[in-house]
Amino acid sequence: MDAASPKTDVFQAIADPTRRQLLRMLGDEEMPVTAISGHFPMSRTAVSKHLRILTDAGLLTERKVGRETRYRLEPEPLLELKRWLAYYERYWENKLSALKRYVESDGSEDGFAAPLEAVERRKDEP
Amino acid sequence: MDAASPKTDVFQAIADPTRRQLLRMLGDEEMPVTAISGHFPMSRTAVSKHLRILTDAGLLTERKVGRETRYRLEPEPLLELKRWLAYYERYWENKLSALKRYVESDGSEDGFAAPLEAVERRKDEP
DNA sequence: ATTATATGAAACCTTTAGGTTTCATGTCAA
DNA sequence: TTGACATGAAACCTAAAGGTTTCATATAAT
Structure with missing residues (x-):
């Protein structure tokens, strides 16, 4: 091969x-x-x-x-891995991307003032 | 865990x-x-x-x-993968690193004029 | 020619991976 | 309280992974 x-x-x-x-x-x-x-x-x-x-x-x-x-x-084939991994850059890249994720998925909360810790794990209870 | x-x-x-x-x-x-x-x-x-x-x-x-x-x-754990992969950056980074490898391992040939293709696969036959 | 070296292929074995089905338990809804 | 839902645990199955040992073959060295 x-x-x-x-x-x-x-x-x-x-x-x-x-x-x-x-x-x-x-x-x-x-x-x-x-x-x-x-x-x-x-x-x-x-x-x-x-x-x-x-x-x-x-x-x-x-x-x-x-x-x-x-x-x-x-x-060369390691580049495939590199590309795969590149997708996840946005998750640790910077706080802005985390914020972006937050806004995109959840939208409705007090927004910009929220620290990173608050951005993680925030989903309404059932 | x-x-x-x-x-x-x-x-x-x-x-x-x-x-x-x-x-x-x-x-x-x-x-x-x-x-x-x-x-x-x-x-x-x-x-x-x-x-x-x-x-x-x-x-x-x-x-x-x-x-x-x-x-x-x-x-976060993907960073381990990222670090592992980072080691191999030097292999595709640029031609200089390939040349560096070439010089380090083999040393004795006509050197700088050698194109990348020639840099790969060059080891004396037995 | 004969012997030693380098290696891959084959057959085999044991453990792990990836799935399934069944069962028990906790939580929500009527 | 009774029944439906959501989920993990257990027991089980089959195939693949990772090894081993043995054998065949090609090349090198004497």
């Missing part, structure tokens, strides 16, 4: 801590499987499977060099 | 597409379980479990109102 049509979702791929560690490890230089797996408390085969999942998600590229396969970070 | 000591990892929590949809839905107003579950093709109980997982990760707050429980987005 190439990066254009990932078989594995990037959210799914980074859910595992071992895989996140792998991404860190392979950011600055490509490495062959055995060298990589030396840093993990599991079998080489297990690490190899994680490498496959990351590759399927487009987060790693593999390149055969002689008898070894070297892996390296391919950061 | 409160947001300070989350029982569930945020990476794990957002790995599921249903849960990501829940976060979107609960960003602007709190909602009770039945109303929420109406938007999903699964049982109310199943949705309820997803809500619990998100709450355990600190991504939702629950508040009892009469006989219903209302859930709402708590964006």
Whole structure:
């Protein structure tokens, strides 16, 4: 699977801590499987499977060099995560956006003077 | 579990597409379980479990109102994700950082004139 | 040629995820 | 007070995740 049509979702791929560690490890230089797996408390085969999942998600590229396969970070798919996260910027960005939310959803209260704490959790009881 | 000591990892929590949809839905107003579950093709109980997982990760707050429980987005834990992602900024930030990486790891080639494509994937064969 | 290394594929196992259905409990409405 | 609603807990099911060990194959080194 190439990066254009990932078989594995990037959210799914980074859910595992071992895989996140792998991404860190392979950011600055490509490495062959055995060298990589030396840093993990599991079998080489297990690490190899994680490498496959990351590759399927487009987060790693593999390149055969002689008898070894070297892996390296391919950061591009992380942009999807970045975009997803960008949506939530407005929630912590500044008080204005919180106020905007407040006004949009609830509208009818004493408004602008309300501090942030009051903006959170305010919904009429039944 | 409160947001300070989350029982569930945020990476794990957002790995599921249903849960990501829940976060979107609960960003602007709190909602009770039945109303929420109406938007999903699964049982109310199943949705309820997803809500619990998100709450355990600190991504939702629950508040009892009469006989219903209302859930709402708590964006703060997403900052962990943001911080994690920030590390990778340098990989797509600009060509200078790519060049920096190149120089740091490999050092010995014709250097500055190399286009970005050449900067990627360059490691001596065995 | 023979042996050692590097790796992926296969088969298998155990635990977790994601769902379902059923049941008990608390709260609202008549 | 009786019945309807809203919800979580429990028990259960199936498939997927994350491991392991064993085997086959390609390349390198002697």
